[in-house]
Amino acid sequence: MTTLNIAAIPGDGTGPEVMTEAVKVLQAAGSKFDFKLGLTEYDLGGHRYHRTGETCSDETLEELRGHDAILLAAIGDPSIPPGILERELLLKIRFAFDQYINLRPVRLFPGVPTPLKDKGPDEINYTVVRENTGGLYTGVGGISMKGTPHEVASQTMVYSRHQVERCLRYAFEYAKHHGKKATGRGEENTVALVGKTNVLTYVFDLWERAFHEIGKADYPNIKRDYYHVDAVCIYAVQSPEWFDVLVTSNMFGDIITDLAATTQGGMGLAAGGNINPDPGGVSMFEPIGGTAPNFTGMNVINPLACISSGAMMLTHLGQTAAAKAIEDAVIFVTANKLKGTCAGEMGYSTSEVGDMVAEKVAS
Ligand code: IPM
Ligand code: MN
Numbered sequence: 001m002t003t004l005n006i007a008a009i010p011g012d013g014t015g016p017e018v019m020t021e022a023v024k025v026l027q028a029a030g031s032k033f034d035f036k037l038g039l040t041e042y043d044l045g046g047h048r049y050h051r052t053g054e055t056c057s058d059e060t061l062e063e064l065r066g067h068d069a070i071l072l073a074a075i076g077d078p079s080i081p082p083g084i085l086e087r088e089l090l091l092k093i094r095f096a097f098d099q100y101i102n103l104r105p106v107r108l109f110p111g112v113p114t115p116l117k118d119k120g121p122d123e124i125n126y127t128v129v130r131e132n133t134g135g136l137y138t139g140v141g142g143i144s145m146k147g148t149p150h151e152v153a154s155q156t157m158v159y160s161r162h163q164v165e166r167c168l169r170y171a172f173e174y175a176k177h178h179g180k181k182a183t184g185r186g187e188e189n190t191v192a193l194v195g196k197t198n199v200l201t202y203v204f205d206l207w208e209r210a211f212h213e214i215g216k217a218d219y220p221n222i223k224r225d226y227y228h229v230d231a232v233c234i235y236a237v238q239s240p241e242w243f244d245v246l247v248t249s250n251m252f253g254d255i256i257t258d259l260a261a262t263t264q265g266g267m268g269l270a271a272g273g274n275i276n277p278d279p280g281g282v283s284m285f286e287p288i289g290g291t292a293p294n295f296t297g298m299n300v301i302n303p304l305a306c307i308s309s310g311a312m313m314l315t316h317l318g319q320t321a322a323a324k325a326i327e328d329a330v331i332f333v334t335a336n337k338l339k340g341t342c343a344g345e346m347g348y349s350t351s352e353v354g355d356m357v358a359e360k361v362a363s
Contacts, residue, residue, distance in 0.1 A: 003036040004317055007067040011045040012085075013291025014301040014343075014350075015073030021303035021354025022071065022310040025326055028358040029314065033322035040067070044089055046077030055088035061096050069313050070284035073306050074291040087139075095133055097282045099274035100163065101170050102130035102250075103312070104257045104288060106240075111335035112265035116237060124263055125185065126243035127178065129171040130253025132274055134163040135203075137250045157203050159249070164210045168193075170277060171247035172219040179222070180244045191215070192225035194232050194248035194256065207249070232256050236263060261288050265341040268302025269334075271309040273316065285313040292343060300344040303354050304330055322361075329360035 006026075010019035023039065030037045042064070048054055064070055070093070075085050093099070108114050108124035116124065141155035171191050176182060179189025193211045195204035208226070215224045227235065229252045235242055236259055248256070261270035267289030275283045287305035295301050308330055314323035333356050339347030346353060 001034055001036055003038045005038040005067045007064050007070045008039055008041045009044050009070060009072040010041065011073050011075035011291065012077045013074055013293045013296045015075065015291055017299065017301055017350050018303040018306035019073040021350060022306040024354045025307045025358045025361060026310050028361045029322040029326055032325065032362055033319060035319060045075045046080055046085065049080060049085065055085060056092050064093065065097070065282055067282065068317055069282065071310060071313055072284055072286040074287065074289065076291045078293055091137065093284055094274050097276055098133060099276045099283055100131065100133045100166060101275040101277060102132035102253060102272060103275055104128040104130060104272045106260040106264050108264045109269065109331050109334040111338065112269065112341055114263055114265060116263050119240060123241040126240065127174065127245050128253055128257050128260060129167065129174060129245060129247040130257065131163065131167040131248065131250050134159050135250035157200065159203050159206055161206065161210065164207050165214065168211055168214050168247060171245055172215060172222055175222050175245040176219065188223045190223040190225055190244040192227055192243065192246050194227050194229050194246050194252055196229050198228065229256065233259060236260055257288060267305065268341045268343065269304050271305050271312055273309065273312045275316065283316055285309040295343045299349040299351060301350050302341055302343060302346060303350050307354070307357055325361050326357070329357045332360050333357050
């Protein structure tokens with residue numbers, strides 16, 4: 001029997017509560033689909049930082065590297081200055097394992113209310129491929145003359161051809177296999193580049209040239225579109241059905257996927273994966289949302305984003321039937337059980353929602 005060695009990082013706030021449910025569901029899937037879950041828990045996050053000062057040491061990184069994948073629930077704590085856990089833990093893992101793709105499906109499940117008028121599951125169904133290790137997140141910049149009236153701060157958007165190219169290729173491959181035509185939802189598979197070619201005339205010139213060169217040479221059957229990032233914010237609300245696969249830079253991807261998550265019923269449902277697609281790469285799956293400190297310990301937070309991130313992890317590890325069973329179970333629960341999707345509005349507790357998904361997977 002296959003054993004999947006998973007490093008679980010429950011993290012802070014409501015992270016441990018949603019992780020418990022994700023593990024419950026993964027275990028149910030393992031029993032049904034004949035794999036074993038070899039789980040190692042890592043208590044990284046705010047508690048560990050307060051206790052020991054450690055965010056994520058090199059030794060811990062090496063241990064994580066020994067796993068098939070990482071599942072992270074949420075990290076961040078209001079008692080810790082912003083940037084420490086983000087940069088020294090979350091981004092550190094993304095960078096150390098070269099998880100250069102952040103895959104964020106935007107899918108409105110049946111039964112889930114969306115704030116978008118007259119839009120349903122057929123219209124809100126697309127994927128954002130966010131470049132995940134470059135751009136403004138690289139940390140190029142600094143402050144000089146700090147604290148004086150003349151101080152200067154800079155933070156530079158940097159991209160190499162290599163970074164741009166591997167991200168674009170992933171997006172084209174993704175569209176080829178999961179685009180609208182590939183999945184019987186439309187006439188064409190489309191990749192749209194999201195940028196700001198009218199202002200960021202260096203970085204997005206590089207992206208745009210690489211996009212068309214690669215598309216033309218290697219993916220002639222995939223349609224290519226382009227949107228400015230500000231326009232995407234309009235269309236994501238007005239015409240999300242225009243989108244199939246969107247590919248974009250790190251910061252733009254961060255921002256538009258929060259907007260997109262709202263259209264799919266909120267952070268409680270938005271799953272994602274930090275992926276290193278290369279052979280031997282270690283990927284980390286994590287819900288898009290944060291730690292929701294106001295709801296911590298109340299058993300009211302929605303665990304479905306973490307559960308769905310677990311399903312994405314299984315897909316990545318080749319357990320596609322198990323992943324599909326979890327996705328179907330999540331859809332069954334949203335369509336037939338939940339009264340709402342936000343914390344405290346589900347009509348069920350966090351653990352009850354996990355139970356219902358696990359039962360459905362097992363059935
Ligand atoms: C996300 C988060 C992170 C990011 C933060 C916590 C560093 O907002 O995963 O979207 O900006 O990537
Ligand atoms: Mn974000």
